[in-house]
Amino acid sequence: MAIPINIEDLLSKQKVESNRIEFKAGWNPSSIYHSICAFANDIDNLGGGYILVGVEEENGVAVRPVKGLEDNQLDKIQREMLQFNTMMDPIYYPRISVEEIDERKILVIWVTSGHNRPYTVPADVTAKLKKPVFYIRYGTSSIEAKGEDLDRLRDMANRVPYDDRGNENIDIDDISPLLVKNHLASVGSKLAKADFTSDMGKILEQMELLDGPKEKRLVKNVAAMMFAERPEKFFPVSRVEIVVFPEGRENNPDNFIEIPAITGPVPMMIRDTLNYLRTNIIKERVIKPANNEKSIKVYNYPFQSLEEAVVNAL
Template structure:
């Protein structure tokens, strides 16, 4: 897996806030998974973070050359992480990348903010009997969430509406530039004037349809709902079902007309639904709109 940022920028804490980077001289699964959980929960909405294993630090600065990790250790770590990942709830998978630096190999764990926050992890991922706990970042450290902080962490799930959450399953290629342009034209947005002179990503950013740090911008769910030709790929059963009872659902419920399901982006579904109602329902009732 390729990292979204240059490894030297991480080691030198450039382009990424220092509290989003943690150096570990060696593999310590319990502490590392506490930090993964804290980055995934992302209480401060900074965009998650990175853990560099095989890197010693001194006064917050990475010591060079890096300490590194043996190849045999990396293979075992990757195998162990398959089981440890299952101890995070709800389900969450961090991204792992071995990186060559200073002639040695280090392991970089990238833990972006999760889309189902908040997350807990077993206090000890290496033992069979343990209890789940919540963890957060406090400045450049990982701490257990307790008291008011724990209450705030538990409220995260209710804080961000589903349509406003970033979704790493959606790529820019899934968004129809034509639909975005037609929407901007319909509402008379000034963004339409520069539409052909900027990238689609820049336009979506201006529309507040991207979320996350600069190195890992995610498209919000609402963007796919509005501008993806087939949003049902990401949101199953995204459709409008219409059942018409010509003689009334109470008077004669056995006679009904099932209209073919209406699918597509939200504006298309709304327009087609209203069109059907105007043509096949309202006119039959002798009404006008």
Template structure:
């Protein structure tokens, strides 16, 4: 998968902060996987980071011209990574891309913040006796967290509810602008005044629908639940099914209503409308002291008012 940024701009530090980039002159899996683990844990919530293999660091930038990686090593490294990824607990697979700079090969390992953090990895991923450890980024270094930091890492992960987590299987384009506009109209938000004046990404940020770094933003689960016409594409079985038992639950006669799909808040609205139609009954009866028939609507259909 291609990285979402230009390699020249990346190594020059023009679009990504230096603490989010780690340079490695050569393939050193033990050190590299400790850093992968640290970026995936995203202790500071800065959006993960990048590991540039094939370039030395010089004053926080890539030393030019870069040394690169021999072409014949690239396939072997990628095959090794498949096995090493399985040693991260829980499983985590960074994204890799082969880029060319100064006519040399670079292996770019892109590590977005993981959804299942905290992660741990063997201290030396090539050692026979593998001892798993947690790692975080502190400034521009990969370190093992202290006791307080480790507790904070676990608490950080536990504090993120499902609907507030980023969904890395989706993109900003999966958010429907029309559904967002319709929602802002419904709630009478002042943000509607800015809708056609600023980029959509700014509207989405204001509504707290996005997560991630500037160069690669992901929609949160709540954004896909509410502002995508087919949320079941991302969350299977996200629909409402209503079954009516007209003679009571003990009777084998029942009717299945068509499944209600679409944005979650619209599903709830339609479900309430269906339930109201099922519960409200009309019954015509004669009162002893009145000659004319009366039509009375009530809950339950038993004639009570």
């Protein structure tokens, strides 16, 4: 997988903070997996980091020309990584990319913030006795998390809900400028007056609908749920299914009507679902008391309750 930044910028520590980059002259799996675990835990929410294997360093600066790795080394490292990745708990798969620089090959390990933080990895992935350890970044080093840092790390578990996570399968072009503009106009936002043809990325940024490091911004799941014309492309079961039992489910469970699935962006699904319920499900009965000129209207279901249930569910 190609890395989202120019390799020269990584080597010179441009556009990415230096504490998010590590140079490794050779393949030292235990040390490298300490850093993979630390970057995946991303305790300071910096966006993960990069490990460049085959690059020597001197006082934090990459030595040029790079040392590089042989082809047989690259193959061996990638095979071993498949095994070591499963030793992390939960299992974590960093992205890897072979890059050519200074007429030599290096391996770039791109570690993004993990969605299932916190992670552990054995202190020595090659040892028979594997003790799981939590690692975090402290400056430019990967250290074992202890005390308050460990408590803080554990507190991150399940803290980022699915809809608020970045999704690398969603592009900004998948988001409908019209749907975003209509939403912003409906809530009275000044952003509705922005130029949606050229400023879409900036608009999504201001709406806090992007995630990830600055060199690789990801569109959050919620953006596609709300503003993609076909969110089912990313979320196959994002739909509403309605089943009607004309005689009641308990009275006659075999007699039912299945309504075609309602799909689309969440606001559209809410609207279409409520329109169907209002038109086809809610029935009104008018009672005229004998001693009162005012009629009494009774409904089989209160619309407000259905509305709250549908909106909360979606």
